[in-house]
Every structure is written in structure tokens, then in C-alpha cells.
Amino acid sequence: MPTLELSNPAALPADWRDFVALTKPRVMSLVVFSGLCGLIVAPVQLPLVLSFTAILCIALAAGACGALNQWYEVEIDAKMRRTAKRPLPAGRMERQSALHFGVALSGFSVLLMGLATNWLAAALLAVSILFYVIVYTVWLKPRTAQNIVIGGAAGAFPPLIGWVAATGHVAALPLLLFAIIFLWTPPHFWALSLFVRSDYAAAGIPMLPVVAGFESTRRQILLYSLPMAFAAVTPWALGLSGPVYGVCAAVLSFVFLVLASRVAANRASEPVGMDAEKHLFAYSVFYLFALFAALVADRWLPW
Amino acid sequence: MVSPEDEVIRRRQRERARIMALLLGAFVVLLFFITIAKTGMNW
Numbered sequence: 345m346p347t348l349e350l351s352n353p354a355a356l357p358a359d360w361r362d363f364v365a366l367t368k369p370r371v372m373s374l375v376v377f378s379g380l381c382g383l384i385v386a387p388v389q390l391p392l393v394l395s396f397t398a399i400l401c402i403a404l405a406a407g408a409c410g411a412l413n414q415w416y417e418v419e420i421d422a423k424m425r426r427t428a429k430r431p432l433p434a435g436r437m438e439r440q441s442a443l444h445f446g447v448a449l450s451g452f453s454v455l456l457m458g459l460a461t462n463w464l465a466a467a468l469l470a471v472s473i474l475f476y477v478i479v480y481t482v483w484l485k486p487r488t489a490q491n492i493v494i495g496g497a498a499g500a501f502p503p504l505i506g507w508v509a510a511t512g513h514v515a516a517l518p519l520l521l522f523a524i525i526f527l528w529t530p531p532h533f534w535a536l537s538l539f540v541r542s543d544y545a546a547a548g549i550p551m552l553p554v555v556a557g558f559e560s561t562r563r564q565i566l567l568y569s570l571p572m573a574f575a576a577v578t579p580w581a582l583g584l585s586g587p588v589y590g591v592c593a594a595v596l597s598f599v600f601l602v603l604a605s606r607v608a609a610n611r612a613s614e615p616v617g618m619d620a621e622k623h624l625f626a627y628s629v630f631y632l633f634a635l636f637a638a639l640v641a642d643r644w645l646p647w
Numbered sequence: 648m649v650s651p652e653d654e655v656i657r658r659r660q661r662e663r664a665r666i667m668a669l670l671l672g673a674f675v676v677l678l679f680f681i682t683i684a685k686t687g688m689n690w
Contacts, residue, residue, distance in 0.1 A: 360662055
């Protein structure tokens with residue numbers, strides 16, 4: 345398709361595809377999946393349309409977080425190769441459009457969640473959005489190397505929200521699911537930040553590899569993987585899930601620890617020598633999908 | 648005569664209006680089924 349060279353692309357109404365890109369659809373898939381698992385393993389089953397609405401609200405809230413994050417970080421995104429082509433730094437959209445879109449999506453998702461399921465789920469959804477945008481994006485991310493550690497809580501909310509949407513109350517299992525994602529986030533992000541360190545350094549983001557160096561980050565990846573593995577098998581140990589989940593969690597976590605040990609042993613300082621980090625990052629995404637899928641299978645399949 | 652830039656603006660406005668209409672329609676349908684489901688839960 346021929347393209348038109350425009351003198352000022354931001355002066356045009358943004359393309360609808362750019363609004364979709366603002367929501368970070370790839371990140372959303374893991375959020376939706378973990379929220380869906382929280383909803384499915386809950387002891388109360390909602391009517392299908394209400395379950396769908398609850399998941400839709402979680403997805404919209406995740407999209408709102410993505411939009412507000414990009415609205416706030418436009419200057420930072422422009423400095424990083426990985427993010428420079430996003431709609432705002434590339435100049436395909438006005439900054440204010442992203443703000444309006446993010447705020448509208450946030451309000452809509454919280455209201456719809458409250459009307460369709462219950463107001464505790466809506467309140468948790470609102471807290472997760474505010475936590476991600478204000479605590480993580482605005483406050484922690486530009487200030488401290490512990491940004492991912494505390495900010496990881498924002499991404500840990502979906503299974504808890506899914507459970508509360510179905511039951512109306514908080515229980516031990518969804519809190520453990522929250523803990524698993526919370527403890528999984530640092531090794532996952534630090535593995536990525538090791539091989540895109542130069543991007544973060546150029547943008548002035550104090551990610552752990554930039555502030556503390558490679559060796560310390562690799563050691564902390566391994567240290568955080570240990571309590572994560574412990575949290576992963578705890579639902580089985582406490583009798584909150586069955587042996588199928590227990591065996592899957594043990595095997596998946598063991599492989600995670602092996603890969604984290606390989607990262608801890610690596611001494612490379614250039615991305616080209618960081619296969620161990622790339623493998624851990626890719627596996628960490630699979631790990632979370634597989635762990636939650638095992639929990640659902642354990643709950644629903646007639647073993 | 649419409650300039651190429653105006654043409655892009657019109658096309659994007661048309662596309663966005665179409666998407667918005669579809670989303671609003673889907674929302675109305677969703678609200679209808681939510682209402683039916685909530686009413687059913689209170690029986």
C-alpha cells in the first residue's frame with residue numbers, strides 16, 4: 345500500500361490500530377490468562393456472560409495501564425530502541441489522546457466490573473490500575489532499582505480479581521497465586537533487563553543491571569527464584585490443589601531454578617553471550633502459563 | 648478538490664466512527680445479557 349508522507353502526523357486523528365497498540369496486547373494475554381485461571385479455579389461458578397465480562401474488564405484495565413504508562417513515559421520510550429516505534433514516540437498520536445483513552449478505559453472497566461460482578465472485585469481492579477500507574481510507573485520506576493520488586497504487585501492482581509469476581513471474597517489460594525506472580529516478576533524482568541541493559545541505561549531507568557551491575561543482578565535472579573519456586577508448590581503442600589498441580593509445579597519450578605542457576609553462572613556482559621538470560625526470559629513466560637494451566641487442569645479434569 | 652492529507656483524515660475518521668459504532672453495539676448486547684444473567688441469579 346502506498347504511504348503518504350505527512351508534514352505533522354500527530355496533527356491527524358490517530359489510526360484506530362494505534363489505540364490498540366497503546367494497550368500492549370501481548371502483555372495483556374498473560375494478564376487475561378492469569379485472571380481467567382483465578383476465575384475458573386474459584387469454587388463458585390458465575391454465569392458465562394458474567395465470567396466473560398469479568399475477564400473483559402481485566403483485559404480493558406490492563407489496556408488502560410498500558411496506555412497510561414505510554415502516555416507518562418513518552419520521552420523514555422523515544423530513547424529506547426525497543427519502544428521508539430510505539431505510537432506516541434513515533435509521533436502518530438497526540439499525547440492527550442492517549443491520556444483520555446487510558447482514563448476512559450480505566451473508569452469504564454472498573455464500573456462495568458462493579459455492575460456485572462461485585463464491588464470488591466471492582467475496587468481491587470481500581471487498586472491494581474492505580475498501583476501500576478502511580479506507584480510503579482510514576483513513583484518507583486524512575487527512582488529505584490527495586491521498581492520491579494514492588495511494582496510486580498500490580499501484575500499479580502489478575503488471578504485475585506478473577507477469584508473475587510466469582511466468589512465475592514478473598515481466600516488463601518488466590519493470595520498464593522498473587523504471591524507466585526509477585527515473586528516471579530523480578531527474575532522475569534531482570535533476565536530481560538540484562539540483555540537490553542544499554543536501552544535502560546540510555547533512557548536513565550535505574551533497572552538493577554544498570555545500578556548494581558551484572559553479577560549482582562544474576563545473583564538476585566537466583567535468590568528470587570527460590571521463594572518463587574516455594575510459593576509455586578505451596579498450594580499443593582497446603583492441600584489447596586491436587587497432586588497433578590503439585591507435580592507440574594515441582595517440575596516446572598525445578599527447570600526454572602536450573603535456568604536461573606545458569607544465569608547466575610554466566611559472566612557475559614554483551615547481549616550476544618547472554619543465551620542463558622534469553623532462555624530464562626522465554627521460559628519464565630511459558631512457566632507462568634503452564635503453572636496456571638496445571639492448576640486449572642487439576643481443578644477440572646477428572647483424574 | 649480534496650488534498651491527500653484531507654483524504655487521510657476523512658478515512659481515519661470514517662474507520663474510527665465505524666469501530667466506535669461496532670463497540671457501542673457490542674456493549675449494548677453485552678449489557679442486555681448481563682441484565683438477563685443478573686436477573687436469573689436473583690430468582
